[in-house]
Amino acid sequence: MNLHAKIWAERALLIFVLVMIVLVYFYVTTPALREVIRPHHCLFYQATGLLCPACGGTRAIGHLFDGNLPLALKSNALAVFSLPAIACGVLAAFRLVFDPSYGPSDIRISPYWLWSLPVLIIIFWIVRNLTYFSFLSPI
Amino acid sequence: MSDTKPVAVEASNNTLGIISLVAGIIGVILFFCCSYISVVLGVVALICGILGYQQKQQYAMAGIILGAISIVLGIIFIIVGQVFLREIMPIIQREMRMMRF
Numbered sequence: 001m002n003l004h005a006k007i008w009a010e011r012a013l014l015i016f017v018l019v020m021i022v023l024v025y026f027y028v029t030t031p032a033l034r035e036v037i038r039p040h041h042c043l044f045y046q047a048t049g050l051l052c053p054a055c056g057g058t059r060a061i062g063h064l065f066d067g068n069l070p071l072a073l074k075s076n077a078l079a080v081f082s083l084p085a086i087a088c089g090v091l092a093a094f095r096l097v098f099d100p101s102y103g104p105s106d107i108r109i110s111p112y113w114l115w116s117l118p119v120l121i122i123i124f125w126i127v128r129n130l131t132y133f134s135f136l137s138p139i
Numbered sequence: 140m141s142d143t144k145p146v147a148v149e150a151s152n153n154t155l156g157i158i159s160l161v162a163g164i165i166g167v168i169l170f171f172c173c174s175y176i177s178v179v180l181g182v183v184a185l186i187c188g189i190l191g192y193q194q195k196q197q198y199a200m201a202g203i204i205l206g207a208i209s210i211v212l213g214i215i216f217i218i219v220g221q222v223f224l225r226e227i228m229p230i231i232q233r234e235m236r237m238m239r240f
Contacts (some may be wrong), residue, residue, distance in 0.1 A: 013187070042172045043172060043223065044171055047228065047231055104191065110140065111157050118161060127168050
């Protein structure tokens, strides 16, 4: 039973990740789709006029697809730099499902790296709203 | 004379539990501005939490709970976000302008 649940969870993780990649690709590369399915404008930005850490994320991925790295970095540097980490996660999900000798207990990342992620997001959140670091702002 | 003694440290692996907890925390923090990302992070936290819980890893249950909260809050905000933006946000913006915030 436990083994079945483990296999189910691993497959669910992989399928979810693949579906998200396909959805993001189509969403970013199809302007017509972006007009139909339009996420509401950021409530945080509307209320305070400040940028949240994900602001400009879609634009950054779109500029990356166009091969425009400087504009992608200006739109959302955090989204661009987090792509290698996301790629590692996708590879780990693939390995969990397709490599029988690789189990969940084999995934090892230093806790310091993992805990630095929310800290990095909060620092990025603060810094991109400062006038001096306006180059991190997509607006 | 040195007081240091070799201590046998058990190398416990809590990676999945911590991934789950971190994803859950970020999802809960971001639910009001990036509801879609919040739902995605919630699902990742939930699945990693389930995998970690089966390995009896620390923080996995906290990650499962935060992931579930993140999904629920994200979906609620996706649904009510438009209404909130259209009906309530102009009132908040007007009040803030009056407060010179």
